[in-house]
Amino acid sequence: MEEFALTFINEHGYLIYPLVLVWTFFEGETIVLVVSALAATSAPFINLPLLATCATVGTMAGDQLFYYLGRFYGTPFLASRPKLAAKAERGFELLRRGEVPFILSYRFIYGVRNVSPFVVGVGGIPPLRFLLLNFIASALWAASFTLGGFFLGKVLEQWLDQYKWHMITAVVFLIGFIFLRNRSKNSAPPPA
Template sequence: MHVQEWLDTIPAVAIYALVAGVIGFESLGIPLPGEIVLVSAALLSSQHGDVNPVVLGICATAGAVIGDSIGYAIGRKGGRPLLAKLGRKFPKHFGPAHIATAERSFEKWGMWAVFIGRFIALLRIFAGPLAGVLHMPYWKFLTANFLGGIVWAGGTTAVIYYLGIVAEDWLKRFSYVGLGAAVLFGVGSMLFMKRRAAKVAAAEPEAVVAGD
């Protein structure tokens, strides 16, 4: 069943809770289709008056901010051992070179890494925990997290809502298009990170030799 068709069968209150919950758990570090659920719910709100787009945007923003904050707390408490554990379970994604690349990104971009991460599939899942592990000051994290959540969740809701009004027929297939785009973007992001990590791993032995 189409995501939007399934959402159409449940009450508006349940839709608000579902959107907040899925986005919250995704931001916590669990790979869930938060963006697809939000897009489908926003599209539904443009077709049915029962789902208020303003309330939907607020719930999505709350889920994003709260989920990321919990992820930050988990990452800060778990620290490096958490990264080491993830590295053992998922070496292709959380190997030492990948973590080094992520750490440099946070050191270089700081708050922007959290803000921009809200718009990138993989970073949306791991930005909170990584920021905690890397001990980013919480006030900086909260500021970037809050602004990113508002712009991403509120902006997505508003854009899809108004597009849904003027292009209802075309947007009935948008969730699948969005899913395909998210998958392609996610694969591209992983390949990019893999290449960067490989370069870092190759450069480290050279640095050791030069140091000797």
């Protein structure tokens, strides 16, 4: 399987960039980390600056869309969805504390990242101001996750080389344990 994946990446690696661009439009931490980790290990042809650029453009475009949705439809939309409104309230709280720090950092804050551009749009931040801050924040986010994934890939490569047999043994024991546990559950008489 690993050989197939590497062959596919080597032959069709150029597809990684549009994939990252589209995926980061919605949510992209995982794909950016995985692809940049691959660049550190088994796919050195991956261009990290191009990867970071695609991630920047994708996440920025997605956030711009949700900003405008919040700006034009936000208040009635939230009023009709109490669960989302409750989630957005944390974002409004952070936005009130400081617009610029919030816009520059919400991509890194668990629990508010997805609703934040919508919240900023509802909050009335001017479009040009958001565009500029969104560009800066998107570039910082993309660079940090691209570099973080690359260094994580380097560390994992060394660690996996060093502990490969330990991990294989652990996986075999885990599969055996699950198999025996499921087998004993299936052979037990039904409760009366």
